[in-house]
Amino acid sequence: xxxxxxxxxxxxxxxxxxxxxxxxxxxxxxxxxxxxxxxxxxxxxxxxxxxxxxxxxxxxxxxxxxxxxxxxxxxxxxxxxxxxxxxxxxxxxxxxxxxxxxxxxxxxxxxxxxxxxxxxxxxxxxxxxxxxxxxxxxxxxxxxxxxxxxxxxxxxxxxxxxxxxxxxxxxxxxxxxxxxxxxxxxxxxxxxxxxxxxxxxx
Amino acid sequence: xxxxxxxxxxxxxxxxxxxxxxxxxxxxxxxxxxxxxxxxxxxxxxxxxxxxxxxxxxxxxxxxxxxxxxxxxxxxxxxxxxxxxxxxxxxxxxxxxxxxxxxxxxxxxxxxxxxxxxxxxxxxxxxxxxxxxxxxxxxxxxxxxxxxxxxxxxxxxxxxxxxxxxxxxxxxxxxxxxxxxxxxxxxxxxxxxxxxxxxxxx
Numbered sequence: 001x002x003x004x005x006x007x008x009x010x011x012x013x014x015x016x017x018x019x020x021x022x023x024x025x026x027x028x029x030x031x032x033x034x035x036x037x038x039x040x041x042x043x044x045x046x047x048x049x050x051x052x053x054x055x056x057x058x059x060x061x062x063x064x065x066x067x068x069x070x071x072x073x074x075x076x077x078x079x080x081x082x083x084x085x086x087x088x089x090x091x092x093x094x095x096x097x098x099x100x101x102x103x104x105x106x107x108x109x110x111x112x113x114x115x116x117x118x119x120x121x122x123x124x125x126x127x128x129x130x131x132x133x134x135x136x137x138x139x140x141x142x143x144x145x146x147x148x149x150x151x152x153x154x155x156x157x158x159x160x161x162x163x164x165x166x167x168x169x170x171x172x173x174x175x176x177x178x179x180x181x182x183x184x185x186x187x188x189x190x191x192x193x194x195x196x197x198x199x200x201x202x
Numbered sequence: 203x204x205x206x207x208x209x210x211x212x213x214x215x216x217x218x219x220x221x222x223x224x225x226x227x228x229x230x231x232x233x234x235x236x237x238x239x240x241x242x243x244x245x246x247x248x249x250x251x252x253x254x255x256x257x258x259x260x261x262x263x264x265x266x267x268x269x270x271x272x273x274x275x276x277x278x279x280x281x282x283x284x285x286x287x288x289x290x291x292x293x294x295x296x297x298x299x300x301x302x303x304x305x306x307x308x309x310x311x312x313x314x315x316x317x318x319x320x321x322x323x324x325x326x327x328x329x330x331x332x333x334x335x336x337x338x339x340x341x342x343x344x345x346x347x348x349x350x351x352x353x354x355x356x357x358x359x360x361x362x363x364x365x366x367x368x369x370x371x372x373x374x375x376x377x378x379x380x381x382x383x384x385x386x387x388x389x390x391x392x393x394x395x396x397x398x399x400x401x402x403x404x
Contacts (some may be wrong), residue, residue: 012388035365049339049341049344049345050299050303058209058288062288064291064292065295065299066294066295066296066298066299066302067298068294068298069294069295069297069298070291070292070293071292072290072291072294073287073291073294074286076287076290085275085278086266087265087274087276088274088275089266089271089274089275089279090266090271091270092268092270092271092274093266093267093271095271095298096268096269096270096271096298097252097268097298099298099302100268100301100305100306102255104302104306109237124399126256135367139252141253142251142252
């Protein structure tokens with residue numbers, strides 16, 4: 001059985017939990033307290049030398065890290081990843097957008113506020129990241145204003161990847177009321193079969 | 203013929219130029235001066251709403267952005283991308299590592315110093331990014347100390363992806379003499395058939 005090294009509040013971990021559940025693949029979740037440095041121990045660094053969760057243990061001592069790479073691994077050949085080459089590349093385009101332009105701004109601010117409780121201390125950096133995070137949300141809003149899902153008008157791992165931190169962006173102080181197309185898409189993602197919540201400790 | 207919207211000093215653009223050349227695929231390169239805002243015009247934002255190069259125009263008005271997604275699109279089914287599912291996922295793992303842990307630190311510092319010429323102004327941020335950039339280089343050095351290439355002991359798009367900004371890291375003040383395995387890998391990448399340099403205006 002797959003083992004998932006995870007941290008429950010993590011959107012990156014949630015992506016993998018959500019896809020595994022929707023694929024009907026059983027897995028064992030192993031909670032790592034990243035606030036206590038549990039992903040920086042010599043033992044964990046053997047699993048992921050970059051010291052981050054999620055890490056999927058596919059077989060004993062065979063590891064895969066980077067949430068969006070795990071989504072690709074689990075979904076290729078399933079209904080959650082397209083077959084046509086341009087659509088496949090567009091899924092990747094949005095997943096790289098997520099890790100470069102979205103997560104470092106939206107997820108990071110949420111983490112600083114809800115986990116580290118350093119909203120005051122990091123105030124000026126948070127302001128810069130809010131601006132970049134809103135720019136990423138604008139790109140999404142623009143796309144979703146004429147599409148039901150990100151690629152091929154069909155729910156796929158790119159929706160899982162972008163949903164994870166978008167639907168909890170307000171925990172980082174982002175106001176989603178300005179983004180009606182994103183809000184409607186969030187509802188569509190939540191209505192998919194076997195949807196679970198980020199707080200579900202499965 | 204493919205059109206590549208590009209900026210010659212960009213490592214992200216170079217990745218695509220290098221792979222297209224090694225695949226023997228002809229393309230037209232269209233230089234965009236990002237320093238003059240040429241990727242933020244309404245016309246360019248129709249090609250990539252995120253306002254960045256590289257963008258590959260596959261057919262008239264059919265666009266793909268995000269350098270590593272373009273690498274995936276061009277290489278899948280060729281010798282530059284593996285066929286086995288775990289190896290495919292490991293390529294993606296390292297490409298997401300590149301965009302999350304490597305490029306935002308190593309490439310950004312190089313850009314600020316060589317293009318914006320703001321080494322003094324951005325001094326404290328550069329110090330933070332140097333630390334994170336060196337951590338990414340340590341992860342690479344550790345891996346390359348027992349591997350000839352990143353995945354499957356074979357040159358692939360992950361080597362192209364990580365080579366692009368690593369081999370010019372010294373332009374951003376990173377000292378590569380501490381990383382002998384990276385230096386040897388750089389030489390191996392440079393010795394691949396049809397290698398071109400980042401400065402080659404092809």
